[in-house]
Amino acid sequence: MASNDTTKHGQHHQEAFPWKHIIGFLLSLVLTFGSLWFVLGSHLPSQAVISAIVILAVFQAMIQLFLFMHLTETFGPNYQQFLIFFAFFIAFTVVAGSIWIMAFKSYVA
Amino acid sequence: MNPAVRHFILTFFPHNVLELGADGAIIMASLAIVFVLTYFKKWKWLWREYLTTVDHKKIGIMYIIAAITMLFRGGSDAILMRSQLAFPNEHFLSANHYDEIFTTHGTVMILFMAMPFVIGLFNVAVPLQIGARDVAFPYLNAISFWLFFVAALLFNLSFVVGGSPNAGWTSYTPLAGAHFDPGPGENYYLIALQITGIGTIATGVNFLVTILKMRAPGMTLMRMPMFTWSVLITSILIIFAFPVLAVDLALLLIDRLFGAHFFTISAGGMPMQWVNLFWIWGHPEVYIVILPLFGVFSEVVATFSRKRLFGYGAMVVSLLAISILSFVVWVHHFFTMGAGVGVNDFFGVSTMLIAVPTGVKMFNWLFTMWRGRVEFAMPMLWALAFIPTFLIGGLSGVMLAVAPADYQYHNSYFLVAHFHYVLVGGTVFGCFAGMYYWWPKMFGVKLDERTGRWAFWTWIVSFNVCFLPMFVVGLMGMTRRMYTYPAGLGWMPYNFVETIGAYGMAIGFVLMVYNIVYSIRKGERDLTGDPWDGRTLEWSTTSPAPEYNFAVTPVVHDRDEWWYQKYVDKSKKEKPVIRPIHMPNNSGRPITLAAGFGLAGFGFVFAWYVPAILGLLIVLICLGARSFELNTDHYIPVDVIERTEAAAGRL
Ligand code: HEM
Ligand SMILES: [Cu+2]
Numbered sequence: 178m179a180s181n182d183t184t185k186h187g188q189h190h191q192e193a194f195p196w197k198h199i200i201g202f203l204l205s206l207v208l209t210f211g212s213l214w215f216v217l218g219s220h221l222p223s224q225a226v227i228s229a230i231v232i233l234a235v236f237q238a239m240i241q242l243f244l245f246m247h248l249t250e251t252f253g254p255n256y257q258q259f260l261i262f263f264a265f266f267i268a269f270t271v272v273a274g275s276i277w278i279m280a281f282k283s284y285v286a
Numbered sequence: 287m288n289p290a291v292r293h294f295i296l297t298f299f300p301h302n303v304l305e306l307g308a309d310g311a312i313i314m315a316s317l318a319i320v321f322v323l324t325y326f327k328k329w330k331w332l333w334r335e336y337l338t339t340v341d342h343k344k345i346g347i348m349y350i351i352a353a354i355t356m357l358f359r360g361g362s363d364a365i366l367m368r369s370q371l372a373f374p375n376e377h378f379l380s381a382n383h384y385d386e387i388f389t390t391h392g393t394v395m396i397l398f399m400a401m402p403f404v405i406g407l408f409n410v411a412v413p414l415q416i417g418a419r420d421v422a423f424p425y426l427n428a429i430s431f432w433l434f435f436v437a438a439l440l441f442n443l444s445f446v447v448g449g450s451p452n453a454g455w456t457s458y459t460p461l462a463g464a465h466f467d468p469g470p471g472e473n474y475y476l477i478a479l480q481i482t483g484i485g486t487i488a489t490g491v492n493f494l495v496t497i498l499k500m501r502a503p504g505m506t507l508m509r510m511p512m513f514t515w516s517v518l519i520t521s522i523l524i525i526f527a528f529p530v531l532a533v534d535l536a537l538l539l540i541d542r543l544f545g546a547h548f549f550t551i552s553a554g555g556m557p558m559q560w561v562n563l564f565w566i567w568g569h570p571e572v573y574i575v576i577l578p579l580f581g582v583f584s585e586v587v588a589t590f591s592r593k594r595l596f597g598y599g600a601m602v603v604s605l606l607a608i609s610i611l612s613f614v615v616w617v618h619h620f621f622t623m624g625a626g627v628g629v630n631d632f633f634g635v636s637t638m639l640i641a642v643p644t645g646v647k648m649f650n651w652l653f654t655m656w657r658g659r660v661e662f663a664m665p666m667l668w669a670l671a672f673i674p675t676f677l678i679g680g681l682s683g684v685m686l687a688v689a690p691a692d693y694q695y696h697n698s699y700f701l702v703a704h705f706h707y708v709l710v711g712g713t714v715f716g717c718f719a720g721m722y723y724w725w726p727k728m729f730g731v732k733l734d735e736r737t738g739r740w741a742f743w744t745w746i747v748s749f750n751v752c753f754l755p756m757f758v759v760g761l762m763g764m765t766r767r768m769y770t771y772p773a774g775l776g777w778m779p780y781n782f783v784e785t786i787g788a789y790g791m792a793i794g795f796v797l798m799v800y801n802i803v804y805s806i807r808k809g810e811r812d813l814t815g816d817p818w819d820g821r822t823l824e825w826s827t828t829s830p831a832p833e834y835n836f837a838v839t840p841v842v843h844d845r846d847e848w849w850y851q852k853y854v855d856k857s858k859k860e861k862p863v864i865r866p867i868h869m870p871n872n873s874g875r876p877i878t879l880a881a882g883f884g885l886a887g888f889g890f891v892f893a894w895y896v897p898a899i900l901g902l903l904i905v906l907i908c909l910g911a912r913s914f915e916l917n918t919d920h921y922i923p924v925d926v927i928e929r930t931e932a933a934a935g936r937l
């Protein structure tokens with residue numbers, strides 16, 4: 178990569194033992210099996226099952242972002258946090274907006 | 287005749303005179319290119335210097351040349367359409383043929399002309415403006431370019447092999463679904479856009495990282511040139527908007543090839559969902575092709591007024607505001623779907639809000655010129671033509687944003703006039719301003735002012751002759767995409783004038799090509815590297831810039847750093863120490879990978895899965911091979927740099 182020497186940064190600082198990764202790995206296993214259980218093991222109505230796995234998925238995403246993808250670690254200004262929040266904003270707008278807009282059938286019917 | 291053979295012949299061979307002519311022209315042009323390259327023994331040179339390059343400057347040049355050829359292709363479509371509409375009851379093009387032509391016109395102009403033109407300008411200017419040696423991921427940059435290039439080829443191939451798409455550049459379902467539109471045409475659209483979209487997303491990531499991470503020391507965000515700011519914001523728009531298009535295209539392709547029902551009402555799908563997703567991408571997209579040009583105008587207006595850009599902070603804030611707002615207005619493209627009062631009101635008001643930051647920018651350009659020493663060089667002329675043109679476009683946009691009124695304007699020629707005023711008056715004029723402005727930096731020669739002016743005046747007069755009457759004829763009831771119209775409605779005089787304007791723009795295009803050819807042969811060489819008395823860092827290096835851009839990485843003290851170094855900083859500069867420069871290696875893999883995508887795309891168009899899988903395999907092999915490549919970069923030794931600099935008279 179062509180880089181200016183001044184903007185080149187050092188190596189990731191090394192922890193003695195990758196605690197974060199271990200904890201993240203265990204938590205993501207728990208969440209994965211949790212959602213599996215909701216689908217196969219629980220006998221809740223399907224609305225409730227869907228809500229449950231969506232919530233678990235949100236936690237799963239958080240774990241990915243904070244424990245594996247180092248959202249808070251940075252050299253220099255922390256641009257990625259702003260971008261992630263922007264991404265949440267867009268995702269919310271697109272999904273909620275589309276649901277709102279496409280509910281038009283009820284008006285027409 | 288055996289039906290399979292008959293089918294093959296029908297899809298593969300031209301069925302009418304126009305297609306025959308196009309086939310002939312394409313074959314002749316290709317043969318001519320091959321002949322010239324072979325005769326002058328240029329194949330090796332082409333491969334070494336361009337086809338395998340990862341240098342952002344050369345990639346930028348290739349983008350811009352490709353964009354100009356696509357402008358020619360889209361312009362030819364326009365001439366055909368306007369010829370048909372010059373008089374009532376003309377049937378020189380059949381309805382289907384006319385549909386194909388307006389579809390390819392719109393798609394080519396937005397995706398294969400405007401996009402590569404602005405991305406070409408990113409490549410030409412951004413690394414130089416921020417004092418970097420290249421983009422963050424040069425190899426990926428080459429992949430982006432070749433994906434665009436192959437997608438453009440594939441899309442243009444549709445005209446001669448199998449038939450063009452004909453459901454409009456918006457490709458609305460259910461019309462574009464398999465039921466109403468069988469055959470390969472729509473598949474070409476879906477796959478070509480998918481391939482170029484992958485390249486565009488990669489470009490967005492590339493320039494985001496480049497601008498955030500590779501600025502020269504001292505260049506804080508608030509010291510970045512305004513063009514760089516606009517590219518940063520545009521990159522963010524690309525990253526968030528284009529994936530929506532990718533999903534939309536993929537869903538429709540699955541519908542068409544594998545019989546799914548995302549967009550068919552018969553099996554519980556929602557045709558309007560295509561439209562919804564399309565405009566979630568589509569509205570940000572129109573800002574993707576205008577914001578970078580706002581950046582160009584900011585540079586040009588400041589340079590040729592010999593003044594600092596007025597209201598830099600307000601410019602940045604309005605860019606941010608536009609980018610956020612552009613994600614919450616998309617329903618204004620389908621008010622007439624009837625989503626209800628709440629939805630239409632919300633999106634109508636949010637649309638009108640965009641006019642506020644846009645107006646702020648307009649005033650900033652005007653105040654930059656106010657009391658400046660304005661020099662009417664070619665780039666500045668295009669910028670000046672932009673301001674009133676875009677004003678008309680923007681104001682008609684606000685009229686369209688009034689949802690109840692839009693029931694009248696929607697899909698009429700009034701709408702056609704609106705978006706051509708913003709897209710030609712904003713995007714195309716902006717691309718021209720950027721091209722004239724950075725041409726000396728790209729090629730070391732200025733574009734001639736005298737012949738340039740002929741092209742300029744022909745363009746802007748013809749543009750208004752062509753599009754101003756469309757507002758009127760639209761209000762008289764003429765709808766867009768009509769392939770012919772009856773006599774006696776009073777539309778004829780307007781349409782006739784519009785056609786004259788269209789031919790005038792074609793003459794303007796020819797004059798511009800003449801201007802370029804003339805300047806290459808007789809134009810004024812730029813030996814200083816700073817032909818316009820510029821303000822930003824790209825003018826501090828030679829024209830054209832050496833492979834490594836800057837022998838020594840500049841240190842930035844001011845927003846207009848080059849101006850500061852020239853006129854403000856009186857401290858004695860010590861002789862800088864030249865060190866070896868770290869650069870990426872060329873590679874033939876990006877073009878191979880893109881060819882794999884092209885083969886796969888062609889296979890999917892006809893649902894032939896053997897070439898499709900073969901093509902994807904080539905892609906996978908290229909990706910894999912890159913992961914094992916160790917030898918990806920090199921150092922330019924000090925003596926080579928010193929020799930280059932000495933040859934340019936800089937040591
Ligand atoms: C103040 C700014 C703007 C406003 C308020 C505005 C508003 C609108 C509205 C309401 C429509 C839909 C009209 C209809 O379909 O009935 C529209 C269409 C369109 N606008 Fe704009 N617009 C603005 C700026 C732009 C810019 C900057 C561009 C591109 C550079 C652009 C490109 C387009 C295009 C391409 C369409 C038509 C798409 C199609 O249906 O094929 N607009 N605009
Ligand atoms: Cu829009």
